[in-house]
Amino acid sequence: MQTYLAGLGTGLSLILAIGAQNAFVLKQGLLGRHVFATCAFCALSDALLIAAGVAGAGALAAHAPWFLLLMRWGGALFLLVYGARALRKALRGGAALHAGEGAAGLGATLAVVAALTWLNPHVWLDTVVLLGSVSSGFDEQAVFALGAISGSILFFFGLGYGARLLSPVFSRSVAWRVLDLAVAITMWTIAVGLILKG
Structure with a gap:
């Protein structure tokens, strides 16, 4: 049980920071669009990456710097474009930002969340490299991984x-404009950080 709780706590501590993926999940929840599919995709992706990290992919990534370099530049490019789209929506304002209008289809939603997940080097570093490294300090690595995976499931679905508890605040278009602006700033901040690391 102690190993499970260590995995749960470590997984939650790494995922709690507001990043590109979390901002998207939050927005989908506010809009009420494909919430289950979005949360399930993120949780399943995390589960696969955590399992890979515990199985030793973290060591592989450490010995293949080109992989992290590719992820960093690809992720930065995607985040810059996504941030620009969010800024454009924030500047447009008005009815275009109401929850019921212009809903993206399931395929488009999953494509965006897939890019935010699999092209995000922070996701790889947190799940594969860091959790993989931390798990090596436990005898029951599978139990540690199960705890970390449980943390991801709890976080994304929560x-x-x-x-939805924030939906009264977002019943006004100005709140959507502020959220889109915050998303744009978050995306660009992460992208700039990735570029400067190069």
């Missing part, structure tokens, strides 16, 4: 469905 964020996606908990966002």
Whole structure:
């Protein structure tokens, strides 16, 4: 049980920071669009990456710097474009930002969340490299991984469905404009950080 709780706590501590993926999940929850699919995709992706990290992919990534370099530049490019789209929506304002209009289809939603997940080097570093490294300090690595995976499931579904508690605030278009502006700043901040590391 102690190993499971260590995995749960470590997984939650790494995922709690507001990043590109979390901002998207929050927005989908506020809009009420494909919330289950979005949360499930993020949780399943995390589970696969955590399992890979515990199985030793973290060591592979450490010995293949070109892989992290590719992820960094690809992720930075995607985040810059996504941030520009969010800024454009924030500047447009008005009815275009109401929750019921211009809903993206399931395929488009999953494509965006897939890019935010699999092209995000922070996701790889947190799940594969860091959790993989931390798990090596435990005898029951599978139990540690199960705890970390449980943390991801709790976090993503809590964020996606908990966002509805904020729906009264987001009944006004100005709140959507502020959220889109915050998303743009978050995306660009992360992108600039990735570029400067190069």
